Amino acid sequence: MKVCDPMKKIIVIGAGAGGLAAAMILSARGYEVEVFERDGHIGGRARTLDLDGHRFDVGATFLTGDAPIKAVFAAAGEVLENHVTLQPIDPLYEFIFKDGNLKPTTDQTLMRKELERAFPRHVVDYFDFIDRQKAKFQALAPLSRTTFHTPLNYLRLSVLKTWWHKDSRQSVFKRLNRMFADETFAHIMSFQTKYLGMSPHEAPAYYTFLSYLEFANGLYRVKGGLGNLFEAMRKVIEIYGGKVHLKTPVKRLLIHDRHVHGIVLEDDSYRSADIVINSADFGHFIKQLVPPKHQRKYKTKIIDAQDRSLSAFVMYLGLDKTYNLEPHTLILADNMDEYYRVLMKEHQIPDHFTVYIHNPSAIDSSLTDEPNHSSLYILLSVPNTTHPIDWEKATPALREAVFKRIKERTHLHDLQKHIVVEKTLTPIDWERDFALEKGAVFGLSHTRNQTLYRRPHNRFNDIKNVYLVGSDTHPGSSIMQVFQSALLTTRLITKN
Ligand SMILES: Cc1cc2nc3c(=O)[nH]c(=O)nc-3n(C[C@H](O)[C@H](O)[C@H](O)COP(=O)(O)OP(=O)(O)OC[C@H]3O[C@@H](n4cnc5c(N)ncnc54)[C@H](O)[C@@H]3O)c2cc1C
Numbered sequence: 001m002k003v004c005d006p007m008k009k010i011i012v013i014g015a016g017a018g019g020l021a022a023a024m025i026l027s028a029r030g031y032e033v034e035v036f037e038r039d040g041h042i043g044g045r046a047r048t049l050d051l052d053g054h055r056f057d058v059g060a061t062f063l064t065g066d067a068p069i070k071a072v073f074a075a076a077g078e079v080l081e082n083h084v085t086l087q088p089i090d091p092l093y094e095f096i097f098k099d100g101n102l103k104p105t106t107d108q109t110l111m112r113k114e115l116e117r118a119f120p121r122h123v124v125d126y127f128d129f130i131d132r133q134k135a136k137f138q139a140l141a142p143l144s145r146t147t148f149h150t151p152l153n154y155l156r157l158s159v160l161k162t163w164w165h166k167d168s169r170q171s172v173f174k175r176l177n178r179m180f181a182d183e184t185f186a187h188i189m190s191f192q193t194k195y196l197g198m199s200p201h202e203a204p205a206y207y208t209f210l211s212y213l214e215f216a217n218g219l220y221r222v223k224g225g226l227g228n229l230f231e232a233m234r235k236v237i238e239i240y241g242g243k244v245h246l247k248t249p250v251k252r253l254l255i256h257d258r259h260v261h262g263i264v265l266e267d268d269s270y271r272s273a274d275i276v277i278n279s280a281d282f283g284h285f286i287k288q289l290v291p292p293k294h295q296r297k298y299k300t301k302i303i304d305a306q307d308r309s310l311s312a313f314v315m316y317l318g319l320d321k322t323y324n325l326e327p328h329t330l331i332l333a334d335n336m337d338e339y340y341r342v343l344m345k346e347h348q349i350p351d352h353f354t355v356y357i358h359n360p361s362a363i364d365s366s367l368t369d370e371p372n373h374s375s376l377y378i379l380l381s382v383p384n385t386t387h388p389i390d391w392e393k394a395t396p397a398l399r400e401a402v403f404k405r406i407k408e409r410t411h412l413h414d415l416q417k418h419i420v421v422e423k424t425l426t427p428i429d430w431e432r433d434f435a436l437e438k439g440a441v442f443g444l445s446h447t448r449n450q451t452l453y454r455r456p457h458n459r460f461n462d463i464k465n466v467y468l469v470g471s472d473t474h475p476g477s478s479i480m481q482v483f484q485s486a487l488l489t490t491r492l493i494t495k496n
């Protein structure tokens with residue numbers, strides 16, 4: 001699929017979802033592409049982790065819908081289904097709360113029955129909400145398909161039409177609680193704002209469409225783990241002559257006269273390029289890779305003042321047993337308002353927390369070498385390292401508290417007896433091993449000051465011929481948004 005300007009040399013920093021997607025599209029389009037990755041694996045914070053024959057998605061566990069991922073492969077002239085199998089996750093979750101549970105599904109008939117059982121007063125409200133959010137989401141969609149590297153982009157007709165829907169006077173929770181008087185149900189419909197780095201009490205009502213996206217479009221996972229998707233991308237890159245270098249950290253950009261000319265590697269050798277695409281965390285990029293004398297709008301002190309998302313305490317358990325537990329289970333804190341207050345205002349680990357359990361082995365037996373074994377992933381949202389916690393001290397007690405909570409609320413009473421291998425990641429690990437500024441797993445928050453034109457642009461204005469992809473540029477965090485960023489950024493490059 002050689003379709004454009006030949007032999008421009010492009011260097012991509014980082015082989016996470018964003019870097020690989022951009023590299024795949026551009027190498028298929030005839031550019032000479034080299035990817036430099038500091039880690040020994042591809043996939044970044046979404047890579048596959050192998051613990052003694054038990055495989056885990058290290059970070060991202062599900063994809064919201066399948067459109068951008070198909071579009072990324074199509075942009076490289078490939079068909080996604082020829083490379084990986086997407087498995088729908090349905091029921092989407094099991095929510096377990098103090099006095100009941102709910103298993104939302106995309107099957108409207110089953111969903112009606114499920115709501116009649118668990119929240120009968122909100123059956124009509126729910127379907128009304130889904131209809132309205134569908135219209136709202138469709139109206140807002142042009143925002144994620146437009147780049148915002150100049151304020152003039154706001155003047156496009158498709159963008160102007162979205163203003164009507166950009167209501168931000170109330171918070172997501174307030175708006176949803178007005179629709180759904182039952183607070184537990186309002187929390188189920190609003191917890192997704194955590195993925196944007198905000199509590200539903202802070203996120204503007206503009207984002208009420210997030211739960212619609214999950215509940216209407218469905219959730220998917222990649223059979224065998226997200227690592228299979230990234231391997232497929234690497235294969236396509238290499239077919240077109242591109243190269244992916246592992247364990248090759250980039251030390252800094254090579255800049256002259258506000259133009260990038262290449263990169264300098266750790267061993268002080270350099271590689272020249274016409275264009276450099278950065279996919280590393282934006283804070284890490286500015287602080288480590290752009291020498292201070294070349295920093296303009298974004299300086300270290302600006303990076304330190306930016307709002308970043310929560311971090312995560314994640315336990316990966318290889319088990320010699322399989323449990324009949326939904327792939328996604330969320331045990332909600334008994335008092336969600338208190339939970340958000342302690343987590344996001346006091347920046348502490350709440351005593352009564354929400355636990356997310358990912359049990360992909362329920363639908364995918366390819367994750368373990370041994371039959372009847374399974375790979376269980378448990379995640380707690382915790383403050384990022386802006387708010388220091390002594391994780392060495394906190395981890396053992398938190399681990400025990402997690403097991404206690406799971407025992408109280410699920411049938412996994414003998415879980416600890418069946419652990420054959422275990423690993424835990426704390427915010428310190430996300431910061432150090434995954435090069436994430438402040439260990440913020442979802443990167444820059446989507447506050448009003450950090451979205452659209454105010455988010456770092458797909459074309460980096462400070463240095464010519466530098467572009468950005470990934471969580472910290474437009475449109476934002478999550479695998480699907482990151483793929484969308486790769487589509488936008490590569491479109492800018494191929495147009496020039
Ligand atoms: C615990 C957790 C749970 C999540 N859950 C979900 C989910 O369920 N669904 C979802 O859609 N999203 C989820 N996310 C978010 C999603 O994983 C990210 O938005 C996405 O993976 C970000 O991809 P990226 O390419 O922007 O960044 P990264 O994956 O961070 O990739 C950047 C790459 O750059 C490399 N790099 C950094 N510095 C250098 C350097 N100097 N030289 C060379 N290479 C460098 C890094 O090693 C890394 O490989 C989750 C994230 C985490 C951590």
